[in-house]
Amino acid sequence: MWADLARHTNRLVPDASVAAVADALDYLCLAQLYLRDNPLLTRPLAPADIKPRPAGHWGVCPPVNRMLAALGPLQAAVPDGYELHVLHGAGHAGPSALAHAYLTGRLGNAHPGLSQSEAGLRELVSGFPRANIGGEITPMIPGHLHTGGQLGPALAIGQGTVLDAPHRLSVVLIGDGECETGTTAASWLATRALHGTGDHGTVLPVVLLNGLRMGGQSVLSMLSRSELTAYFTGLGHRPVYSDGLDIAQLRQALAKTLDAAQPLGIPGPSSVLVVTLDKGHGAPAPLAGTPAVHKTPLRDPAGVPAEFDALAVWLTSYQPDQLLTSSGRPRPHLLPALPLSRTKPDRIAASRGCVAASTQVAVHAAGRPFAKVVSEVLRTRAERGAFRVFSPDELASNRLDLTDEYGRPAPWAVEVLSEELCHAWAQGYTETGRHALVATYEAFAPITLSLIQQQLKHRSVRRHAGLAPLPSLVYLLTSLGWHNTLTHQNPSLTTALLAGGDPTLHVLTPADPARTAAALAFALRKLDRCTIVVADKHSTVHQPLETLDEELRHGIAIWPHLTHPGPGDPDLILASAGDLPAEALTTLARRLRTERPGLRLRYIHVHDLTALAEDGPHPLALAPDAFAHHFGTRAPILLATIGNPADIHALLGPRHPGSRLTVLGYRDPGRPVSQEHLRQLCGLDDPGLWQLATALTDTPKEIPA
Known part of the structure; x- marks a missing residue:
């Protein structure tokens, strides 16, 4: 379908229109980097028209702009019921994204001050990099599912967007420097893990092989054409090449690539378009082909006469008055190659009755083992559709049985031995409105920390832009360090995420398997959260x-x-966060009630660590009176957590109870030790807890005179 549509638009839309759009994009990128006035050069360029400190990145813009121009007719012709997304993996393409959104009118719809008008054009150019939007790709620029700034995951995120979406084509623009990252390298081969997992859409990878990364020649550009073909063929992709200079040939190459593209999950080779336009194409000759084109090739054209002359020639070469009208609108011959601004409803219905439904899950799960109840929650959710589980080859190890009656894996549960891919697939899936879960060992989850933080930033900007909430990012961390070897002990993901202070973060520490089942059911029904569920499979x-x-x-x-x-106030407050701490402290509480019946106890369970946060951005943070109701004002507090004790101290902030509070949790033993020895080192063994509780509650004896 997509190849036929490309061939149809190739015949229908003149190449000259597409070339004009590419020139307009190039010009608007260059103008954003350098100009503070005179955006259409309606009078001779003067030093006063130039920004004193040009900022931004030119190098990636020309190849990106040619791809956006070539895709324009295809985007404009997408029939109802189908979708075409463009994901920018290549770094620093913010000027291109802004220019394209301006030409299509989408930027003005979201930001009226940047509408297609004389004032809007002037503001677009003079205001870059925009303080309120930024100079990189974010959701503040309409239509972007993935925030730029982190190289590597774009191809995998694109793959995630088309899972269970046969109507969708995702075109991923990948810089050749990005191809050096492990996540991108793994993404090519990982599509094999998706064979037989459902009916999916199509991903079209476009490698912008411009020859340079920021500091020098890219590794991929060191391969000869035959070596490059062998490389991509070995990865399961047939390469189609274009130098990007001839727009007609680029459009033909795009159609040819789409013709050979396979829907994700179909065995056999698919295709990849390799565009070899040089980085920073169009830059003045002395700088072309050098790392100087990565940012602004001319560093000070307002102050250096030779640079001023070079910039004036460069800008006028695009003949901007032939591309844009004096009122800032694209001229009529560009319009056939520009996709119309469409407003798509992106509202996702919020689930009602989350607490009641999750409570019923727990009642049904009461007394049953982790493996049964957690697997049941995931199966039940999958029966409702639009749901996937991603795991780095650890489902069985984590006691999650998601196979059918014949032992075959459920098609909605995908395992691949890469935490980064699991996260990126889940990210693409959730950013297109579906629910997903990443299940992994607690110790290996920190590998995805940077990806999670980037997605949280993306979601934060979405909220700032007033976009509708999306399904939550949900992680299940099990195979905890308490029952693992030294190399498999690392609860630092929650530590790092809590330190970030994101208000949508929830770290759930359920006390038993029934509560774990309820926590997962609850998390998978909520929108716009990042929920980490920490639970011991044992x-x-x-x-x-x-x-x-x-x-x-x-x-x-x-x-x-x-x-x-x-x-x-009681004489002692015991507080648990997590199933292992709850097991240890409830044992202690029962012994204290038996052997010290006169001791007044209060027992608290912390189901969500963010409830302990200082009163502020976290929605569940206890108000001061609620905090005093739980933790009193004078009694010693013994709190045991399943993670790092530092998490608790940091969350409490200024309202820390001081010396009243003793926090026990994981401490790295520094060497391999037995599970029993680890609990002793961390103070969570029964004798150690009894000794500590006794010390906290014994009344000091008066010293005789």
Whole structure:
């Protein structure tokens, strides 16, 4: 379908229109980098028209602009029911994205001050890099699913966007420097892991082989044409080449590439378009082909006469008055090659009754093992459709049985031994409105930290832009360090994410398998969150569920079955966060009630760590009176967490109870030790907890006179 559409538009839309769009994009990029006035050169260029400190990146713009121009007629002709997305993997293409959104009118729809008008054009050019939008690709520029600034995941994110979406084509523009990253390198081969996993759309990778990365020649450009062909063929992709100079040939190459492109998950080779236009094409001759074209090739044209002359020649060579009208609109001959501005509804219905539904999940799961109840939650969610589980070859190890009655993997559960790919696939899936879960070992999850942080930034900008919420990013961390070897002990993902302070972050530490099932059911129904569920696959102790509703709603609850009734502060407050801490502290609480019946206890379970955060951006953070209600004002507090003790201290911030609080949690032993020894080192063994509780509650004896 896509190849036929490309051939049809090649016949229908003149090459001259596409070439004019490419020139207009190049000119607008250059103008954004250098000009502060006189955007259409309606009078001779003067030094006062030039920004004193040009900023931005030119190098990637020309090849990106030619691809955007070549794709324009195809985007304009996409029939109802089909979608074409362009993902920018190549770094620093912000000027191109802004220029393209301006020409199509989408930028003005989102930001009226940048509409197609004389004032809008002047503002576009003079205001770059824009403080309120930025100079890179973000959701502030309409139509972008992936924020630029991090090289590597774009191809995998593009793959995620087309899973279960046979109506969708995602074109991913990949810089040749980006091809040096491990995530991109893995993405080519990883499509084999998607064979037989459903009916998917098509990804068209476009490698912008411009020869240079920021500091010098790219590795990919060191290959001869035959070596390059062998490389891509070995990866399962038939390369189609274009130098990008001849627009007609580029459009023909695009159609040829689409003709050979296979929907994702179909066995056999697919295709890749390789565009070899040199980096920074069009830059003045002395600088062309050098790393200087990466940013602004001419560093000070306002102050250096030779650079001023070179810039004047460069700008006028595009004949901007032939591309744009005096009112800032594209001239009529560009319009056939420009996609119309379309407003697409992106509202996703929020789930109702999340707490009630999740509570019912827990009631059904009560007393049953982790492996049964968690797998059941995921199967039930998959039956509702538009859901996928991604795991780095650890489902069985994490006791998640998602196979059918014949032992075959469920098509909606995909395993590939790359945490980065699992995250990127889930990111592409959720950014296009579907729910996903990443399930992995706790120790290996930090590999994806940077990707998660980038997606959180992307989501934050989406909210700032007023875009509708999307399904949450959900991680299940199990195979915890408490039952693993030294190399498999690392709870630092939650530590790093909590330090970022993102208000949508929730770190759930359920007390037992039933609560873990409820936590997952809850997280997979919510929108616009990042939820990390930390649960031990070995957990077998079950707690009463009478406070589960409160735990789900508020992230924290006092457990009445272990708490002495009545007003006033107790003698000791025990607080658990996680299943292993809950097992240890409930054992301690029962012993204290038996052997020290006069000791007044209060038991708290922290289901969501962000409930402990200082009163501020976190929605579940306890208000001061609620914090005092739970943690009192004078009693010693013994809190055990499943992660790093530093997480608790950092969350509490200025309202830290001071010396009243003792936090126990994971401590790196520095050498391989047994599980029992690890608990002893961390103070979570039964004798150690008893000794600590006794020390905290014993009344000091008076020294005789």
